[in-house]
Amino acid sequence: MDRTKIMDKLVALSKRRGFVFQSSEIYGGLNSCWDYGPLGIELKNNIAQLWWDEMTWWHENIVGLDASILMHPRVWEASGHVAGFSDPLVDCKTCKSRFRFDQLPIDQTEAQVRTWKLPNGEKGTTPQREDRKYCPNCGSSDLSDVRQFNLMFKTFMGPVEDSAAIVYLRPETAQGIYVNALTIAEVMRLKPPFGIAQIGKAFRNEITPGNFIFRTREFEQMEMQFFVKPTEDQKWMEYWLDKRFQYNSEKLGLSKERLRLHQHTEKELAHYAKSAYDIEYEFPFGWSELEGIHNRTDFDLSRHEEYSGKSLKIFDEETKEKYIPYIIETSAGLTRSMLALMCDKYDEDEQEGEIRVVLRLPPHLAPIKAAVFPLMKKDGLPEIAENLYRTLRKRHKVFFDVTGSIGKRYRRMDEIGTPFGITIDYESKEDQSATIRYRDTLQQIRISLDKIPEWLDQNIALER
Ligand code: GAP
Numbered sequence: 001m002d003r004t005k006i007m008d009k010l011v012a013l014s015k016r017r018g019f020v021f022q023s024s025e026i027y028g029g030l031n032s033c034w035d036y037g038p039l040g041i042e043l044k045n046n047i048a049q050l051w052w053d054e055m056t057w058w059h060e061n062i063v064g065l066d067a068s069i070l071m072h073p074r075v076w077e078a079s080g081h082v083a084g085f086s087d088p089l090v091d092c093k094t095c096k097s098r099f100r101f102d103q104l105p106i107d108q109t110e111a112q113v114r115t116w117k118l119p120n121g122e123k124g125t126t127p128q129r130e131d132r133k134y135c136p137n138c139g140s141s142d143l144s145d146v147r148q149f150n151l152m153f154k155t156f157m158g159p160v161e162d163s164a165a166i167v168y169l170r171p172e173t174a175q176g177i178y179v180n181a182l183t184i185a186e187v188m189r190l191k192p193p194f195g196i197a198q199i200g201k202a203f204r205n206e207i208t209p210g211n212f213i214f215r216t217r218e219f220e221q222m223e224m225q226f227f228v229k230p231t232e233d234q235k236w237m238e239y240w241l242d243k244r245f246q247y248n249s250e251k252l253g254l255s256k257e258r259l260r261l262h263q264h265t266e267k268e269l270a271h272y273a274k275s276a277y278d279i280e281y282e283f284p285f286g287w288s289e290l291e292g293i294h295n296r297t298d299f300d301l302s303r304h305e306e307y308s309g310k311s312l313k314i315f316d317e318e319t320k321e322k323y324i325p326y327i328i329e330t331s332a333g334l335t336r337s338m339l340a341l342m343c344d345k346y347d348e349d350e351q352e353g354e355i356r357v358v359l360r361l362p363p364h365l366a367p368i369k370a371a372v373f374p375l376m377k378k379d380g381l382p383e384i385a386e387n388l389y390r391t392l393r394k395r396h397k398v399f400f401d402v403t404g405s406i407g408k409r410y411r412r413m414d415e416i417g418t419p420f421g422i423t424i425d426y427e428s429k430e431d432q433s434a435t436i437r438y439r440d441t442l443q444q445i446r447i448s449l450d451k452i453p454e455w456l457d458q459n460i461a462l463e464r
Contacts, residue, residue, distance in 0.1 A: 032209030042367030067176025359417035
């Protein structure tokens with residue numbers, strides 16, 4: 001299948017089937033803002049729950065937090081975001097479009113011809129390469145000067161809209177963890193190495209949002225901050241690099257060949273990082289960051305200590321000295337992970353001469369785990385099917401459908417990634433069993449009705 005077309009197909013599928021659609025659509029939409037519909041929220045919640053289980057339940061030294069989106073404005077001065085969280089902005093003077101300067105294409109044509117005088121008096125000419133940036137919209141290279149544009153959204157707290165009332169929508173969830181770190185360590189009786197995990201919204205006034213839900217101004221992050229002794233930073237950096245890479249391929253289920261690690265160069269490093277890696281995924285539009293793993297050293301806690309005047313040091317029982325722990329951060333985008341998963345699992349195959357759209361989502365992440373269908377709308381079949389549906393829905397998100405041909409009902413489930421279709425037919429009345437059809441292989445098996453709940457539990461569980 002041609003992967004370059006997947007984005008358009010996914011956007012259409014997402015709208016058609018209620019995964020994701022444009023925010024405020026009846027008013028023409030709001031650029032880069034998206035609403036997660038009935039299936040989208042199920043899928044997003046399943047990914048969030050997977051991450052939460054993996055990062056908290058499976059580590060006795062990692063605990064959770066849900067911090068406020070609005071924080072004291074001094075937090076963002078201390079973190080460096082007020083001074084430095086900006087992108088270079090440039091305007092095209094011809095068509096008035098606005099871009100990030102570092103993302104503009106470069107014109108490398110031999111546009112200018114340099115002329116000079118030869119010793120014999122004749123004119124010499126040399127075509128010169130000209131590395132000029134130009135507007136990708138209209139082609140003009142008549143651009144404004146570059147200005148630094150801060151990406152934080154500002155708002156006002158309380159009724160007075162003056163500079164004293166400015167607060168920011170958090171651009172990362174991390175800072176909520178840092179300012180609470182010592183309190184949490186104390187109440188949960190944790191000593192390094194320990195971690196604090198959080199899932200929540202973050203906001204960035206991106207100059208060039210795009211690629212559907214890949215880069216948006218409002219998005220969700222899943223971040224875990226791991227507090228370690230300064231001498232152990234390298235060891236834990238390697239540990240988490242390995243763990244997170246493994247998670248993305250084995251737990252989230254992304255194809256291994258579409259994942260790679262990219263180490264940040266000196267130039268790419270964020271102001272807070274000593275070393276940083278991106279786990280990149282090969283999206284249909286190219287390799288791009290999925291998740292970051294950063295060694296933030298003692299930068300954040302030192303700065304918060306300085307700005308708040310409160311000690312953020314931990315007492316080391318061995319050396320009897322106080323120190324500021326180093327932080328290894330794993331920072332993944334929840335909404336971006338969902339996009340990667342949908343891109344990875346979108347497929348088309350041919351069934352009985354027709355193209356079938358199938359979202360091959362891992363069963364543990366699929367929004368609907370199984371659909372229950374009576375073969376016919378009569379002869380007592382709907383009643384048996386509905387009974388089974390009512391039993392199954394106590395444990396999982398399942399779906400019941402009596403309308404349309406059985407083939408059509410299967411297709412509708414295939415394209416939203418439902419891994420199993422359970423059909424009640426005339427034989428079911430005789431032998432109290434049903435047919436289970438596998439979405440991916442189309443294999444069918446027969447199972448007795450009373451065994452189906454347990455069978456489903458086992459077949460949608462992630463092996464750990
Ligand atoms: N606390 C560190 C931090 O925020 P980041 O690399 O800027 O690091 C981490 O962001 C992750 O958040 C990214 O890998 C990406 O998955 C997600 N992310 C960042 N900006 C985003 C945006 N505008 N839209 C969607 N996801 C975004």
